[in-house]
Amino acid sequence: LDESPERPWTEPGQDPEWITAAQRGDLASLRELVHAHRRPLWRACLAITRHLGEAELLFQETLAHAARNLRAAPVARPVLPWLVRLARQIDNAKLRGRAPRPSVPLRRPNGEPWLAGARGSHWVDDEQRTLHAFAQLHSDDQWLLVLRLFERLPYADIARVTGIPVPRVMNRIALAREYIERVHELGEEAA
Amino acid sequence: MNHLTVQQLSAALDGSLNGPSLELVVHHLAHCHECRDRQARLARHDDVMRRLLAQDPHDLFLDDLERRVEAVLVAIMQGLPVPPMVTSSPLQSEEDPGQPVEPPLPDRPELGRAGALAHEAGFGRIGVKPTASTQAPPADPAEAQRLLESLAGGDARELDDTSAPSTRERLPVDGPLFELPKWIQQGGTPKPAAPKPRELPKVQLQLEQLGEHTAKPAHDAVKGASRRDVPAADPRSAPPSALPAAGSPPSALPAAGSPPECAPAAAESPWPRPPVKTAPPSQVYPAPAPLPAAASPPRAATQPATTPAATPAPGPAAARESAATPPPRTQKPDVVVQETPWRKSSADIPRPVLPPVVVQETAWRKSSAAIPRPVLPPEYRKPVTEAYEQVNEPPRPRTVPRTRRTERFAGAWVLATATVGGLLVLVLALQFLPPADTPGATAWRGFQWSQLQFATGDSTHDAAPKTAGQVMRTATTPVPVDAPVPRDEVPLDAPLADSAGVVPDSLAATPDSLGAAPGRASGEK
Numbered sequence A: 001l002d003e004s005p006e007r008p009w010t011e012p013g014q015d016p017e018w019i020t021a022a023q024r025g026d027l028a029s030l031r032e033l034v035h036a037h038r039r040p041l042w043r044a045c046l047a048i049t050r051h052l053g054e055a056e057l058l059f060q061e062t063l064a065h066a067a068r069n070l071r072a073a074p075v076a077r078p079v080l081p082w083l084v085r086l087a088r089q090i091d092n093a094k095l096r097g098r099a100p101r102p103s104v105p106l107r108r109p110n111g112e113p114w115l116a117g118a119r120g121s122h123w124v125d126d127e128q129r130t131l132h133a134f135a136q137l138h139s140d141d142q143w144l145l146v147l148r149l150f151e152r153l154p155y156a157d158i159a160r161v162t163g164i165p166v167p168r169v170m171n172r173i174a175l176a177r178e179y180i181e182r183v184h185e186l187g188e189e190a191a
Numbered sequence B: 001m002n003h004l005t006v007q008q009l010s011a012a013l014d015g016s017l018n019g020p021s022l023e024l025v026v027h028h029l030a031h032c033h034e035c036r037d038r039q040a041r042l043a044r045h046d047d048v049m050r051r052l053l054a055q056d057p058h059d060l061f062l063d064d065l066e067r068r069v070e071a072v073l074v075a076i077m078q079g080l081p082v083p084p085m086v087t088s089s090p091l092q093s094e095e096d097p098g099q100p101v102e103p104p105l106p107d108r109p110e111l112g113r114a115g116a117l118a119h120e121a122g123f124g125r126i127g128v129k130p131t132a133s134t135q136a137p138p139a140d141p142a143e144a145q146r147l148l149e150s151l152a153g154g155d156a157r158e159l160d161d162t163s164a165p166s167t168r169e170r171l172p173v174d175g176p177l178f179e180l181p182k183w184i185q186q187g188g189t190p191k192p193a194a195p196k197p198r199e200l201p202k203v204q205l206q207l208e209q210l211g212e213h214t215a216k217p218a219h220d221a222v223k224g225a226s227r228r229d230v231p232a233a234d235p236r237s238a239p240p241s242a243l244p245a246a247g248s249p250p251s252a253l254p255a256a257g258s259p260p261e262c263a264p265a266a267a268e269s270p271w272p273r274p275p276v277k278t279a280p281p282s283q284v285y286p287a288p289a290p291l292p293a294a295a296s297p298p299r300a301a302t303q304p305a306t307t308p309a310a311t312p313a314p315g316p317a318a319a320r321e322s323a324a325t326p327p328p329r330t331q332k333p334d335v336v337v338q339e340t341p342w343r344k345s346s347a348d349i350p351r352p353v354l355p356p357v358v359v360q361e362t363a364w365r366k367s368s369a370a371i372p373r374p375v376l377p378p379e380y381r382k383p384v385t386e387a388y389e390q391v392n393e394p395p396r397p398r399t400v401p402r403t404r405r406t407e408r409f410a411g412a413w414v415l416a417t418a419t420v421g422g423l424l425v426l427v428l429a430l431q432f433l434p435p436a437d438t439p440g441a442t443a444w445r446g447f448q449w450s451q452l453q454f455a456t457g458d459s460t461h462d463a464a465p466k467t468a469g470q471v472m473r474t475a476t477t478p479v480p481v482d483a484p485v486p487r488d489e490v491p492l493d494a495p496l497a498d499s500a501g502v503v504p505d506s507l508a509a510t511p512d513s514l515g516a517a518p519g520r521a522s523g524e525k
Helices: A015-023 A027-049 A052-068 A080-095 A121-136 A139-150 A155-162 A166-190 B006-014 B020-031 B033-053 B059-077 B109-121 B141-152 B165-170 B216-226 B262-268 B316-324 B388-392 B402-431
Strands: B203-205 B335-337
Touching: A015 A027, A027 A052, A027 A080, A027 A139, A027 B033, A027 B059, A052 A080, A052 B059, A080 A139, A121 A166, A121 B033, A139 A155, A139 A166, A139 B033, A155 A166, A166 B006, A166 B033, B006 B020, B006 B033, B020 B033
Parallel strands: B203 B335
Antiparallel strands: none
16 A cells, blocks of 8 residues: 655665764765755655745755754754754745745646646646645644655654654544545535 | 544555454445545545645756755855855746746747737737737738839848848748749849830720710710819809809800810709819810811820820821821830720721621521520529538539420330230230130130120020029039029918819918918919
8 A cells, every 4th residue: 555665764874974974074975965865855845835946945945054054963863854844944934924825826836837738627626726725734734744645654754753643643644634625625615 | 324534544545554443444435435435535635735746856957956056055065155046947926927827939930020929919829818819910001012012123122021030040940941042142132124015915995986875984084084173162152153044054165175075064964063264274184176177186096095185186197097006015005095085076087997707607506506595694602501512512413304204204104005905905805715625616725704704696605594403503502592493393382182182171271361472473373
């Protein structure tokens, strides 16, 4: 039922060596660290912002902030959860005191237009309702769903990454799914 | 029936159930379609979120993004000023809601400026409604006239300027390539060719013996030409002196300087003529030369009727020459009017000898056959509202005349009648042949129709029984109940008699006591 995910979230791998070298000023180690975690970090930035340009900016800001605070990076643990936590904090700080992002942007999160093509308009409507429901969730619930759906982490790994007990992770993910379904049904009834 | 909770469904979707919990969920899902539908909806939302937010970008995109990040990281690690962060796509606050969702299409240089304008207006772009009108723009007659004049003058560059020059040079044309003329490749200008005379078919109007009604159009034309320079005046606003008196005929005299043919036109008009004399004669019409005794053609025959003042009026000899010899091909006027209203009275002007018209005798005229039908107008085309086959079907051939069908039908009728009659005659003829069992009959026996009996006088053929005793009976033949009783038999009602033949009185019965039969007379006893 579930594919075995990669383990950059829970296993440190070569992260302690790269972090240690980068803390000493080794630029190549920092490049290796960025290159190893660029794809999951990009997915996290895109899920947080739900916008292509905003995700690019958040990706650069996160790595720039991490480069400035290398001394605070975990040495014995994986770096990716720490990077994603930085990204979430940066995004929350940017949106503090501002209007929230529109739940459904003008384009798809990957930059493509909202064109249904041969699938019909209900296809686009279904996607926009689901995206709107996902945007209405709390950021912690969004993050749990990202780890579960996008990163395909089991409940135990999600609990380890987020620090939340497994039963609570299961309950919050289930309630988040129920909320999305409910918002989707309301959207269909309104249409 | 207790349905599954969303926690159970969610855990089942994630595959985190095992043991009795998994068995319980699977057993319930096997029997509850509502829970199955709900779980399917949850799975569909998961798929939608994965499709929207979990797409892995291309490696080239990530390489470019990593290259930009490295510049920032190097600046941070080396303590240099951090370069501005650049994104490949606009931020959310920088997006234009009116921006087309599709990327701009490449320019089409072969479409010219019109294609660029249409592209700017939104034509040809998916998802964009054209902002301009879908109707063709109105034509500019002045611009078209200017282009035609420039083209007639040999300068085709004006037409080239209608295409977009910027897109014409920097983008390749995807159409077929061809070699330009040498004068274009050398950058020169085209040399106009030598002017050639116009070669148009000439029309010679031979107006023979113009009558009063035939010359009226010319009168009207001249009348219009004479009145062209005079502003139209309301006859009711004319001075009273110019108005004719009530009941008096209108003035038949033409104004000074007007051609003599204006007189009948003025006479026919119910309204008084406008003051034509106010215009100078040279502008309105040339003063006609005094009519000579023989003829007075006021102008050359080759001169158009609308420009009589351009050339002086030649003499009659010149008119004869011009009428006899056709004008050279280089002359401009193509319409040669050889008869004018002025010549109505000139009967001595020699007419050009025209070639005799030879009317070829057609075959139908020689044989005095049916006159061919005149050329009829084309058939009315049906509107294209029917099927394609019906509209485009070829015209049906004319139906066969009914006379031929009648003749064919009559022939068939005669043939059928003759056949039936022949058969009847044959049947009747076979009746007269002797049967095969008759002595003297031939080997070829005839057909004997049992129902037909003819009184021929031959006793052998008279088989009708005359008496009841002659009827042939067999053992199986039932006795006819209505067979007549033979006369020699004793009737049943005969009185009993003794041996002497005396019937006693007691036994004697009267016919009244027994009852007389209706058909049994007393004589039959």
